[in-house]
Amino acid sequence: MEKERKDSSARLGKTYDYILNQIAQHGSLYFILIDPDKTNSNLKKFVRIATECGVDGFFIGSSLLLSQNFERCVKITKENTDKPVIIFPGSIYQISKFADAILFLSVLTSTNTEFIIGQQTIASPIIFKYRIEPISTAYLLIESGKMTSATFISQSKPIPRDKPEIAIAYALTAQYLGMKLIYLEAGSGADNSVPNELIKAIKSTVETPLIVGGGIKNPENAYEKANSGAGIIVTGNILEDTPPTKIKGLISDFVRAIHRK
Ligand code: 1GP
Numbered sequence: 001m002e003k004e005r006k007d008s009s010a011r012l013g014k015t016y017d018y019i020l021n022q023i024a025q026h027g028s029l030y031f032i033l034i035d036p037d038k039t040n041s042n043l044k045k046f047v048r049i050a051t052e053c054g055v056d057g058f059f060i061g062s063s064l065l066l067s068q069n070f071e072r073c074v075k076i077t078k079e080n081t082d083k084p085v086i087i088f089p090g091s092i093y094q095i096s097k098f099a100d101a102i103l104f105l106s107v108l109t110s111t112n113t114e115f116i117i118g119q120q121t122i123a124s125p126i127i128f129k130y131r132i133e134p135i136s137t138a139y140l141l142i143e144s145g146k147m148t149s150a151t152f153i154s155q156s157k158p159i160p161r162d163k164p165e166i167a168i169a170y171a172l173t174a175q176y177l178g179m180k181l182i183y184l185e186a187g188s189g190a191d192n193s194v195p196n197e198l199i200k201a202i203k204s205t206v207e208t209p210l211i212v213g214g215g216i217k218n219p220e221n222a223y224e225k226a227n228s229g230a231g232i233i234v235t236g237n238i239l240e241d242t243p244p245t246k247i248k249g250l251i252s253d254f255v256r257a258i259h260r261k
Contacts, residue, residue: 012133015084015101016180019135019232022056023209027260028226029056032251033088033188033213033236036073037066043073046247047080053251054259059234060099061088063149063188074098086135090153092123097130103183104134108170109141109156137181137211138174140167142194144215148187161192164201171206179208184230186214189237193221196228203229219250219257226258233258 022029032055034043047058058077060070074096078085087094087102095102104127107115127134141148141156151158159167167184174182184194184202193215202210212225213234222233235254242250 012131015086015133016135018084019057019181019209023231025261026056026258028230028258029232030222030254030258031055031057031059031086031211031232031234032239033059033061033234034073034077035062035188035236035240036060036069037062038240039069039073042244043076044080047077049248050251051081051083053248054255055083055251056232057084057086059086059088059103061090061094063090063153065090065093070094071096071098087132089123092119092126095123095126095130095132097132099132101133101135102127103137103139103181105137105139105183106179107139107141107154107156108174109139109158110154111157112155115154115156135181136179137183138170138177138179138208139183139185140170140174141185141187142167142198142214144186144193145191148190148214150185150187150214161195161198164198167198168202168205171202171208171210175206175208181211181232182206182208183211183213188214190215193217193225196224199225199228199230219253222254223257226260 060074075098078098084100087099110116141151141158143158143161171182186194194212209231211232212230216222216235217238225233
């Protein structure tokens with residue numbers, strides 16, 4: 001038991017180190033978000049193709065989980081890639097021992113303490129027991145047009161798009177609290193992605209690596225985010241909406257656009 005605990009604690013920190021090393025190597029990384037509610041029997045093939053095309057990792061999660069597919073989805077993804085499989089949890093019901101790590105999110109833009117510290121406190125003992133690597137992450141919702149599920153469910157007051165000073169203040173807070181990543185979220189399927197100017201403004205002030213996601217529709221958009229200072233670019237919807245015959249080409253284009261070095 002003691003040995004097992006030591007072995008597994010040796011793994012802790014591995015995924016975050018991988019992220020930092022890969023950012024240093026490539027400039028920016030490409031992660032694909034897998035929504036467990038939207039996967040089907042093709043998941044295994046999809047994960048293999050994405051891995052072959054050079055994706056840097058997978059996030060798995062959803063603001064609102066409707067199916068019972070979560071655990072199965074994490075397991076299949078893990079079994080078919082050598083890239084990190086990281087939970088991007090919408091709630092405490094999204095924790096699985098098959099994952100390498102979990103974004104230990106605090107929704108700093110939420111108006112409800114439940115999403116800032118409440119659910120985290122309930123999740124911590126489970127994460128400890130499973131020995132999944134928790135990666136402390138500030139989750140910041142950015143205003144992006146119509147209200148997104150992430151904003152609604154997390155009861156957030158999103159940061160105005162044209163107020164970089166507010167975004168910087170939140171990002172600095174995350175850094176001073178010692179958080180390891182900052183997720184700038186426009187929301188899945190957002191009309192407008194996180195503005196490039198806002199990413200640049202935060203990047204010029206804050207050292208913590210930035211994840212940027214929501215509403216990124218093509219490799220050109222992704223390139224702009226990477227060039228503005230995003231360490232990790234995330235896409236979800238666009239691949240779900242792409243016909244199977246075009247998936248390989250699109251993922252490869254995203255990887256090429258995002259890997260700047
Ligand atoms: C949401 O960043 C993700 O957190 C993905 O958003 O589905 O709009 O690509 P999209």
